[in-house]
Amino acid sequence: MFDSLTNRLNKAFKNIAGKGKLSEKNMDEMLKEVRMSLLEADVNYRVVKDFIANIKEKAMGTEVLDALDPSQMVVKVVRDELVALLGESETSIHFKEEGITTVMMVGLQGTGKTTASAKIANLLKKKKDRNVLLAACDVVRPAAIEQLQTLGQQIGVEVYSEGVEVDALTTAKNAYQYANDNGFDTVLFDTAGRLHIDDELMQELENISKAIKPDDILLTVDAMTGQDIINVAQSFHERLNVSGLVLTKLDGDARGGGILSVRAVTNVPVMFVGLGEKIEDLDIFYPDRMAERILGMGDLMTLIEQAEEKMDKEAAEKSAERMMSGKFDLNDMLIQLEQVSKMGSISKIMKLIPGMNQMASNMDELKTDNKLKYTKAMIQSMTPYERENPDVIRSGRKRRIARGSGTQVGDVNRLISQFEKTRQMMKQMGKMQQNGSMANMDMDALANMQQGGGATLPQGMAPRKKFVSKLKKRR
Ligand SMILES: Nc1nc2c(ncn2[C@@H]2O[C@H](COP(=O)(O)OP(=O)(O)OP(=O)(O)O)[C@@H](O)[C@H]2O)c(=O)[nH]1
Ligand SMILES: [Mg+2]
Numbered sequence: 001m002f003d004s005l006t007n008r009l010n011k012a013f014k015n016i017a018g019k020g021k022l023s024e025k026n027m028d029e030m031l032k033e034v035r036m037s038l039l040e041a042d043v044n045y046r047v048v049k050d051f052i053a054n055i056k057e058k059a060m061g062t063e064v065l066d067a068l069d070p071s072q073m074v075v076k077v078v079r080d081e082l083v084a085l086l087g088e089s090e091t092s093i094h095f096k097e098e099g100i101t102t103v104m105m106v107g108l109q110g111t112g113k114t115t116a117s118a119k120i121a122n123l124l125k126k127k128k129d130r131n132v133l134l135a136a137c138d139v140v141r142p143a144a145i146e147q148l149q150t151l152g153q154q155i156g157v158e159v160y161s162e163g164v165e166v167d168a169l170t171t172a173k174n175a176y177q178y179a180n181d182n183g184f185d186t187v188l189f190d191t192a193g194r195l196h197i198d199d200e201l202m203q204e205l206e207n208i209s210k211a212i213k214p215d216d217i218l219l220t221v222d223a224m225t226g227q228d229i230i231n232v233a234q235s236f237h238e239r240l241n242v243s244g245l246v247l248t249k250l251d252g253d254a255r256g257g258g259i260l261s262v263r264a265v266t267n268v269p270v271m272f273v274g275l276g277e278k279i280e281d282l283d284i285f286y287p288d289r290m291a292e293r294i295l296g297m298g299d300l301m302t303l304i305e306q307a308e309e310k311m312d313k314e315a316a317e318k319s320a321e322r323m324m325s326g327k328f329d330l331n332d333m334l335i336q337l338e339q340v341s342k343m344g345s346i347s348k349i350m351k352l353i354p355g356m357n358q359m360a361s362n363m364d365e366l367k368t369d370n371k372l373k374y375t376k377a378m379i380q381s382m383t384p385y386e387r388e389n390p391d392v393i394r395s396g397r398k399r400r401i402a403r404g405s406g407t408q409v410g411d412v413n414r415l416i417s418q419f420e421k422t423r424q425m426m427k428q429m430g431k432m433q434q435n436g437s438m439a440n441m442d443m444d445a446l447a448n449m450q451q452g453g454g455a456t457l458p459q460g461m462a463p464r465k466k467f468v469s470k471l472k473k474r475r
Contacts, residue, residue: 002256006296008037013075024060027074031056034078042226042257047085047264055081079291085260086287091244091269093124094215100179101130101186102212106205106240107220108232109193112248112274114144116220117190118151119282120246120272124186125157133184135175136161137168137208140192148190155279158184168192172208189214197232202239209240218271220246221262223253230258233266248274251281256294328423330387334379337372377405378415390419 012033016026031052038048058077095101103120105113117134124130134152136159138144145161152159160175172189179187191208194201209217219242221229229247236242245266247259250273263270270285322332379387381404386393393401398412 001250001253002041002294005037005041005256006294008040009034009078009294010296012037013078016074027056027059030074031059038260041255041260044227044230044257044261044265047261050264051081051085054084075295079295082260082291082294083287085264086290087263087269087285088287090284090286091271092284093271094243095128095186096215100176100184101216102176102189102214103186103216103218104189104191104205104209104212104214105218105220105246106191106236106242107193107246108197108222109195111193111220111222112246113193113220114138114147114151114190115277116218116246116248116272116274116282117148117188118155118157119274119279120218121152121157121186121188122155122279123282123284125155130186131184132157132186132188133175133179133182134159135172135187135189137172137175137189138192139164139166139168139171144190144192151279168204169207169211173211176212197235205240216243217241218244218246219268220248220274221258223247223250223258223273226255226257227261229262230265233262233268237266237268242268244269244271246270246272246274247285251275259290260294328426330379330382330390330419333419333422334376334387337376337379374405374407374411375415378402378407378412381405390416 012030015033016030034055035048035052038051039045043051055074055077058081059074093101093103105117107113121132121134125132134148134157136145136148138148142164145159145164149159149161160171160178162171162174166174168191175187175189178184189208189212191205192201217240219233219236219240221232223229225232233242233245245262245268247262247270250259253259259270259273262268273283273285275281275283322328378401381401382393382397386397386401393412393416395409398409401407401412402409
């Protein structure tokens with residue numbers, strides 16, 4: 001996402017880094033670079049113009065020019081301006097204190113209304129503990145109701161529908177009544193899309209809006225349409241008074257112009273971003289995190305949240321407890337590795353860690369993920385006894401493990417020495433936790449862990465499954 005924008009901005013900052021005091025000339029050069037990067041990312045030119053003017057005004061202030069490290073201060077100014085451009089802070093759904101909260105989804109055809117309805121329903125159910133009803137008010141496209149029903153089933157949320165014979169307005173009103181009679185506290189209305197903005201569509205949406213007086217009208221816009229988003233958003237906003245945007249398909253948006261322009265031009269906040277086709281691929285939009293991601297500072301908060309969500313919490317806690325008490329064995333290491341794989345590819349994760357962004361893009365993603373796979377395969381090729389007692393793994397066993405996992409003895413050696421270092425570190429961390437000090441920390445071990453030790457692996461060889469199953473019988 002936005003890789004080339006991030007790279008260009010970084011280049012612009014690099015040019016002034018370490019320059020000591022900044023001259024107006026340095027600054028102008030840097031700003032020119034920033035301006036070019038934004039225009040190239042398809043950000044609206046008026047937005048760019050204002051953005052640069054704001055930065056210049058702040059960056060030429062004494063606070064920056066007199067700072068110890070002016071280039072750092074400038075990055076901060078740019079970051080703050082980016083956050084302001086994206087909307088300062090996150091905007092949430094306007095939940096009613098009492099009664100049923102209603103959210104209407106609107107947007108052009110194929111922008112992702114139905115998908116977003118299900119994603120948001122799922123998020124509200126899981127994170128906000130809401131009792132959500134989905135209302136199928138797209139009676140134009142024949143398969144639309146079925147699509148919503150399938151998604152509803154997938155997330156365990158009831159879908160209200162009356163089929164295509166009943167018009168959207170009636171369905172919407174009845175869905176509200178049904179929610180009221182059956183104790184739902186939130187209704188999401190999925191509506192029909194059109195290829196272009198036309199009066200018939202707007203009229204239908206206006207009628208529904210007048211009847212149910214939604215607490216939120218969320219407009220889905222496809223990030224890949226670039227600056228066109230602005231026109232679409234403005235047209236919908238004029239007729240319907242849209243309260244929030246769902247920017248979909250950000251996973252396919254290489255440039256980022258839409259997301260950077262739309263808030264500034266329309267003044268409608270982005271509430272959610274869609275990052276893929278799956279139900280979980282939806283994030284609440286946090287302007288500060290997005291700004292930092294664009295600047296390549298990583299996104300620790302998102303990383304932590306993702307990690308927490310996807311990790312099997314109980315297993316993690318148990319294993320951590322064991323680790324801290326020094327009882328760390330290869331089974332624990334396997335649990336840890338499995339949790340890392342659940343979080344997604346390593347290089348994806350690394351992009352979210354400050355300072356690692358550049359490294360991640362230079363890295364061969366496949367190689368790293370392969371490394372993880374083979375490290376897992378090696379542990380899986382060990383007998384349960386060996387996993388619990390890694391000390392018994394000597395040459396004969398090593399050869400067998402290497403054969404079983406399609407690796408070399410050297411790889412098994414590396415895994416074992418990595419394991420030893422990790423075990424050492426865990427012990428130290430356990431002690432540290434007890435006496436509350438970082439002083440005893442073995443920094444080498446920590447560095448090694450951060451670099452991700454383990455196997456350097458042959459390509460194209462797969463772990464042998466048959467072999468693994470035989471192991472169960474062995475000690
Ligand atoms: N890659 C990606 N695909 C998405 C995202 N959101 C939706 N899609 C896909 O876009 C297509 C259209 O999504 P829908 O949810 O059916 O769009 P819609 O606005 O309801 O479409 P209509 O009901 O026909 O107007 C589907 O194939 C979705 O899987 C996203 O964030 N990323
Ligand atoms: Mg739809």
